[in-house]
Amino acid sequence: MASRAVVLLSGGLDSYTAAAVAKRDGFTVCALSFNYGQRHVRELDASRAVADALGVEQHLELDLDLTKIGGSALTSSRIEVPKDQPIDPTVIPSTYVPARNTIFLSVAMGWAEVLGASDIFIGVNALDYSGYPDCRPEFIYAFEQLARLATKAGVEGGALTVHTPLIALSKAEIIRLGLSLGLNYGLTLSCYDPGIDDRPCGHCDSCRLRAAGFAEASASDPLIRAAG
Amino acid sequence: MASRAVVLLSGGLDSYTAAAVAKRDGFTVCALSFNYGQRHVRELDASRAVADALGVEQHLELDLDLTKIGGSALTSSRIEVPKDQPIDPTVIPSTYVPARNTIFLSVAMGWAEVLGASDIFIGVNALDYSGYPDCRPEFIYAFEQLARLATKAGVEGGALTVHTPLIALSKAEIIRLGLSLGLNYGLTLSCYDPGIDDRPCGHCDSCRLRAAGFAEASASDPLIRAAG
Numbered sequence: 292m293a294s295r296a297v298v299l300l301s302g303g304l305d306s307y308t309a310a311a312v313a314k315r316d317g318f319t320v321c322a323l324s325f326n327y328g329q330r331h332v333r334e335l336d337a338s339r340a341v342a343d344a345l346g347v348e349q350h351l352e353l354d355l356d357l358t359k360i361g362g363s364a365l366t367s368s369r370i371e372v373p374k375d376q377p378i379d380p381t382v383i384p385s386t387y388v389p390a391r392n393t394i395f396l397s398v399a400m401g402w403a404e405v406l407g408a409s410d411i412f413i414g415v416n417a418l419d420y421s422g423y424p425d426c427r428p429e430f431i432y433a434f435e436q437l438a439r440l441a442t443k444a445g446v447e448g449g450a451l452t453v454h455t456p457l458i459a460l461s462k463a464e465i466i467r468l469g470l471s472l473g474l475n476y477g478l479t480l481s482c483y484d485p486g487i488d489d490r491p492c493g494h495c496d497s498c499r500l501r502a503a504g505f506a507e508a509s510a511s512d513p514l515i516r517a518a519g
Numbered sequence: 520m521a522s523r524a525v526v527l528l529s530g531g532l533d534s535y536t537a538a539a540v541a542k543r544d545g546f547t548v549c550a551l552s553f554n555y556g557q558r559h560v561r562e563l564d565a566s567r568a569v570a571d572a573l574g575v576e577q578h579l580e581l582d583l584d585l586t587k588i589g590g591s592a593l594t595s596s597r598i599e600v601p602k603d604q605p606i607d608p609t610v611i612p613s614t615y616v617p618a619r620n621t622i623f624l625s626v627a628m629g630w631a632e633v634l635g636a637s638d639i640f641i642g643v644n645a646l647d648y649s650g651y652p653d654c655r656p657e658f659i660y661a662f663e664q665l666a667r668l669a670t671k672a673g674v675e676g677g678a679l680t681v682h683t684p685l686i687a688l689s690k691a692e693i694i695r696l697g698l699s700l701g702l703n704y705g706l707t708l709s710c711y712d713p714g715i716d717d718r719p720c721g722h723c724d725s726c727r728l729r730a731a732g733f734a735e736a737s738a739s740d741p742l743i744r745a746a747g
């Protein structure tokens with residue numbers, strides 16, 4: 292039997308690609324998604340479509356209302372999503388959600404332990420990204436170190452590996468990789484602030500990074516084609 | 520203005536004492552409790568009573584259904600709470616909840632960042648405890664290291680301190696400390712498997728560690744007196 296891997300699946304382009312890499316590499320995919328009160332909760336529908344398309348073994352959705360904490364444009368209605376602002380990777384933008392990846396990885400670690408899995412996949416990216424601290428290799432490495440001490444599996448010697456297959460890729464390279472794996476990016480949602488008709492706004496950092504990635508990959512975005 | 524500290528408050532004896540230490544040390548207490556599907560969900564009522572008694576500034580309760588992950592006697596009805604078993608700190612018992620403290624600390628870290636707080640208190644104890652890996656000093660230290668890389672506050676140089684005032688105390692020492700601070704342990708609930716009348720079972724590890732602690736401290740447990 293193939294080994295299981297817990298894959299954090301947001302419904303965006305990156306996590307879909309990371310999940311496909313897990314599958315390509317022979318893992319049985321157990322997908323984990325969060326309804327955390329995100330402004331773009333529509334991405335959960337995308338995560339279900341993506342999970343179906345990948346044929347995952349299980350798809351676990353958990354609720355954790357981070358709007359009670361707030362502090363981010365994605366979890367507080369009082370903070371606006373930046374539109375058409377210069378993207379400067381040295382500045383952490385207001386769409387940063389405090390501790391989000393640490394929380395998600397912690398839950399993934401717990402589920403992995405119960406599943407007997409030693410592998411987690413997360414679609415973080417440190418190149419064409421928005422300056423989020425919890426998307427960097429040094430953060431991932433520190434989390435792996437923590438995992439050795441945090442769980443029964445860890446103290447019994449079962450190291451947890453956090454795979455970040457996209458971390459050093461440009462958005463265009465991610466898209467090329469996904470297209471080579473036959474992915475249908477029309478299923479995904481990247482926009483932080485979609486309209487009531489679910490159309491991408493086209494102006495947030497996530498929309499613009501996606502558009503630039505498709506352009507650089509000389510590909511057309513099926514999501515835009517469908518909406519156009 | 521006093522600095523804020525996020526205090527993980529379960530409603531048990533240890534976290535109540537840790538919160539009281541935070542208050543004694545001059546922090547404004549922001550209490551954080553989780554409804555995680557724990558068998559002893561009645562402890563949330565205790566956490567509210569304790570928060571009131573301490574006069575905390577805020578008490579945030581979050582839902583995160585860890586029964587969907589299971590793997591513990593506390594979060595799975597299919598696993599029984601051990602009763603009257605020898606307590607061997609070298610064996611991790613079935614009441615261990617995978618990744619629980621990592622998850623709780625991660626959320627506390629996020630809330631601390633939003634509050635502008637640099638301090639977290641957690642009532643973990645590595646002496647009279649049940650062998651849980653995520654109650655040990657090395658785990659706490661690794662979490663602090665992770666925090667430096669995980670958040671905006673961390674990368675901007677604001678180190679997060681995870682205070683563990685009880686980590687090296689025996690249960691009797693914790694109780695003596697709490698009594699010296701005027702705490703009413705009758706407000707707390709330690710039992711992992713309380714009856715429908717909320718009475719402690721008296722037979723789980725947590726009940727027995729508590730009873731032994733009161734005995735060694737030559738004190739009587741007001742919870743037992745009230746129930747008796």
